[in-house]
Amino acid sequence: MSKNYALLEAQLSTFIERERIVTEEAKRLAYGTDASFYRLIPQIVVRLKNLDEVIFTIKACREHDIPFTFRAAGTSLSGQAVSDSVLITLTDDWRGHDILADGEKIRLQPGVIGADANRYLAPFQRKIGPDPASINTCKIGGIAANNASGMCCGTAQNSYKTVDSMKIVFTDGTILDTASEDSIQAFRQQRPDIIEGVEKLVDATRNNPELAERIRHKYRLKNTTGYALNALVDYSDPIEVIEHLMIGSEGTLGFIADITYNTVIEHPHKASALLVFDNIEAASQAVSVLAKTPVSAVEMMDGRALRSVADKPGMPDYIRELDLEAAALLVESRAGCQHSLDEQCQTIMASLADFTIIHSTAFTTDAATVATLWAIRKGMFPAVGAVRETGTTVIIEDVAFPVDHLANGVRELQQLFDQFQYNEAIIFGHALEGNLHFVFTQGFERQSEVERYGQFMDAVAELVAVKYQGSLKAEHGTGRNMAPYVELEWGKDGYALMKQIKSLFDPQGLLNPGVIINEDKHAHISNLKPMPAADELVDRCIECGFCEPVCPSRTLTLSPRQRIVLYRELQHRERKYLAGNGRKPPVDELRKVFEYQGLDTCAATGLCAERCPVGINTGDLVKKLRIEKYQRFTPIARWTADHFSATTKMVTAGLKANQVAQKVFGEGAVSGMTNGLRKLTGGSTPQWIPEMPTANRHPFETEAAKTHKHTGNTTKKVVYVPSCATRTMGQQQDAQDQRPLTEVTLSVLRKAGYEVIIPKSISEQCCGMPYDSKGMNELATQKVTALEQVIWDTSEQGELPVLMDTSPCAKRSIENFTRPLNVYEPAGFTAEFLLPHLTLTPVQETVMLHVTCSSRRMGLENQMLKLAQSCATDVVLPEHIQCCGWAGDKGFTTPELNQAAVSPLKKQVPEHCSRGFSNSRTCEIGLSHHSGIPYQSILYLVDEAAS
Incomplete structure (x- = not known):
């Protein structure tokens, strides 16, 4: 790190917490x-939490003449959110x-x-209004800054x-809030240079009729190339001009x-149709006709695009029959x-009466069909x-043609391919606007x-x-990707105007240099990202980042994207070292960092796979890499697997001992002793928290055998499989209902008139x-295979439904059982089997609900919420918590993961x-604690609620 960066780091640390200044x-x-x-690898990454x-930070960078770049979610595609200097992110x-x-209206940070x-x-x-494809991940700062x-x-x-x-901070730290007249007046006094400069730019633009008309023409199209020059012809008030120049900057x-947005109507009723034409010319002509009808979206897909998804599950059969001309x-x-x-819908189809539509899926409001149609796009x-060669990247470009030239544009792009x-x-693309995306792979x-x-x-x-x-x-957005072509698109006078705008607002050139304005004609083919093979x-x-919002460790250590980035680099360096030295490299800083950041703090929930465009479960990689890490513990693990009943009895004994210790010595003493030992052992022993569960003393197997006496001669039977956590753990000491879950489960089943069967030898399962x-993996397979056999026998070869009382166990069993067994977790089983036989009277209180990551992956979020809402008058489902991060036993061994996640x-x-x-006993410990x-x-x- 150069002297200037070292001085900047020291200055930043006087005002910002050290852990939010990243230099490793x-x-x-x-x-x-x-x-x-x-x-580009930044010299410093700063995570800032307030204005x-x-x-x-802006003033400090300016003082040291160091460039800086702001980033929101990092989903941008054109190189506008990377830096080799200071990268500023937000907490x-x-x-x-x-x-x-x-x-x-809505005001948004x-x-x-x-x-x-x-x-x-x-x-x-x-x-x-904006609805980018990345809307589930991208943030408002990026949406506005890119005019997405x-x-x-x-x-x-x-x-x-x-x-x-909007509220804007300029390079000298001056603030302008365009919603506040006081702020506007103060800004006029503080920065008359900007006010006067903008007024001169407006006058110069309007006095250049040719340029002004070019600007109007360009913005009849979708256009994010360069600065929003339309602000200079659409507005005369310098404050409004500044506000609109910021959009897309x-x-x-x-x-x-x-930023405060004027919102738009979200119509409650929607219908979709898929219409297939012989060729791109016919489709383009249809677009011109459709533009005059009440359509909200028209997405075009060429023959190659349709071919790419033809074999995907759920696609209409006719997609496979189409040729590349379609x-x-x-x-x-x-x-x-x-x-x-x-x-x-009738008006739209009537407008196309003169067209030959060779295949179609008619307008429909059916949710499943609509989802299938949009899944094509x-x-x-x-x-x-998914089909790219290892080592290549996927590039998605984004252009717009005047709609009357759309067909020719598509044809000539195909010729360039x-x-x-x-x-x-x-x-494919947004045809109403002539906006086409083209996707290809590139090494x-x-x-x-x-x-x-x-x-x-160059040809494009x-x-x-x-x-x-x-x-x-x-x-x-322009980014680095199109910066060398801005002048080509806008002409010398248009580009000169953009340079004047940049110079007026950022005279030192410190704000995101190289983006939009870049004199390097090869900037778009410089600093290209390597994509080395790491693991299949x-x-x-x-590296799109779509996975990040659902990752429980993203604020603690790394997101799935970042884990993959580090692992790729690690594998690349190790291969390079091996090729030069003929042996594995010694453990270096990167390996040490990855050990904790990449492996120890990954919850391996698999939620990332649900958001990933190509279905990557980073947790699978982490579990694979943990094989070597935990190899030395295999003999102990094998003993526990072979003596599972004894293992759970030891856990129960430990929970009983904890109860006794709390009563005799008090919580403070137990906490001091246990957590003091954890500190001495460098975190290798479990953490103690007051929410530690009591021991489950309920004789559930005996109680289950009695349920048929309460239900009489019934055909309603269920196989109940209490998880190992439920079998050992009771409730925390201050819980309102102290009954263990096994007792409560039997009570609910009894009220619904079910005969309960618990598999024999359940304590070993x-x-x-x-x-x-x-x-x-071997031990995991051994245990789940044995459990499957026991349940198969107990359920009359799959005839009876199976209830597992914790969702993670249910999900793993469903995914790994090879026989046709009907396995449910509590919410799903209750909704399908019990509610028809229960009368619910909602409790008159507000309750919290946590949907576990396993339930989310099984698609049960809405079902679980509806069940809770039928049992309580007010249910709060907190936002921004996709997974609690307890992750089996990590809540005890790596408690900071649970803390960060919730x-x-x-x-x-x-x-x-x-x-x-x-609906997970272990998750409930961490949720209670935090x-x-x-x-x-x-x-x-x-x-x-039930009777």
Whole structure:
């Protein structure tokens, strides 16, 4: 680190907590990666939690003449969120939002995820205008800074058109809040240079009729190439001009501290149709006709794009029959009522009466069919990613043609694919706007490949920007990717105007240098990201970051994307060392960092796979790597597997001893002794917390045998499999209901009239999860196979349903059993089998609900929420907690993971709420500890409400 960076680091540490200033090499590499195909490694990464820290950091960087770059979610594709200097990211403290004017406006901080903003607006039947494909991950700061749009928002509802006001921080730390007249007046006095400079730019633009008309033409299209020059012709008030120049400025002019949007209607009724035409010309002509009808979205897909998803599950059969000449339009219409929607759909189809539609799926509102149709469109990007060669990356480009040239544009792009041998390339896009995405795979390891890409992009630029006067970037932002072509698209006077804007707002050139304005004509083929092979489990990762919001360790150590980045680098270095020295390298800093950051703190929940476009479960890699890490413990683990009953008895004895110790010595003494030992052993012994469960003393097997006496002669039977956690653990000492879960489960089943059968020798059984999480695959398989056989025999060869009282065990069993067994966790079983036989009287109180990661992966979130809502008058499902991070036993051994995963929980517990519910006994320990209220199985709530 150079002297200036060292001085900056020292200065930052006087105001910002040291753990939020990252200088370690491995972490800088991991944190510095974004979704683009560029790699720059920052010298310092700073995670800031409030506006004062932002201003302090900006001023400190300016004082030391050090460039800095702001990043939101890092899902941008064009290289605008990477830095080789100072990278500024935001903590989760930037999630504030305010609903204004009954939902017609919403004020958002830059850390709010786009989908969350829409969730806040849903009760008002409103949403924000921008709807990028990454909306479940990308954040408002990035949406505004890139002027992101999407499938439905077009140019009418993007950030530029729907911004109401914003708060901006400039390079000298000056703040402008365009919603406040006092702030505006203060800014006019503090920064007259900017006010006067903007006024001169407006006058100069309007006095250049040719340029002004070019600007108007370019923004009839979707256009994010360069700065928003339309601000200079659309507005005359310098404050409004500044506000709109910030949109799409990619962090090169200032920092957007919050933004208020004018929201748009979210129509409750929607219908979709898929229409297939003989060729791209017919489809393009249909687009021109559809543009005059009540459509909200028209997505075009060329023949190669359709071919890429033809074999995916659920695709209409006719997709497989299409040739490469075919083209399809996916059409959506929206309305306020079903009658209007039906009329709109009829109007749309009537407008196409003169077209030959060779195949179609007619307009439908059926949720499953609609989901299948949109899966065709959404599956195209990952379809290319899934088949790419190891070592290559997936590139998705984003252009716009005038709609009347759409067919020619597609044809000539396809010719360029053939010319430059991008044989797998596909085209799809937002046809109403002439906005096309094309996706292809590209390697950068050989100079010849770099040159091929550079020549291809030169040809694309000439085709789009020169021949058809289109946009080289319609919605992905200029970044580094298109910076060398900005002048080509805008001309010398347009580009000169942009340089003046940059100089006016950032005279030192410190804000995100190299982005939008870049004199290096080879910037787009420089600093290219390597994608070395690491492991077949993760080699398909394109580092998009879609996985990050659901990862429980993302604020503690690494996200799945960052784990893969480090592991790729680690494997690359080890192969290089082995090739040069003929042996494995010694353990270095990167390996040490990865040991804890990559392996120890991964919950291995698999939630990342649900968000990943190509289905990568980073947890599978982590469990594979843990095989070597935990190998020395295999003999102990094997003994526990072979003597499982004895093992659980020892756990029960330990819980009993803990109860006695608490009564005799008190919580303080027990905590001091246990956690003092943990400190002495360097964290190798478990943590003690007051929410430690009591021992389960319930004779559940005996009680289950009596249930038939209560139910009489019934045909309703269930095989009940208590998990090993349930068999050993009772409740925490301050829980309202002290009955163990086994007793409560039997009570609910008895009320519903079920005869309960518990497998014999249940004390020896386990689903194998404790072994699986540590990579002990053989033992995990041994245990789950034995459990399957026992359940198969007990369930009359799969005739009877099987209830497992914790969701993680149920999920693992469902995934690993090879016979047709009907296994359920508590919420799903209750909803399907018990509710028809129970009368529920909701308890009159507010309760918390935690949906475990296993339940989420089984698609049970809505079902679990509905069950809780039928049992209690008010149910709070806290946001931003996808997984509790307890992860089997990590809550005891790596408690910081649990703490990080549920850190937003306590603030969301209402003052009058005294208990919470879930469906995993171990998860409930950590939830109780960090929420301040006891959590129990949802079956306790059902039992209380049921009669």
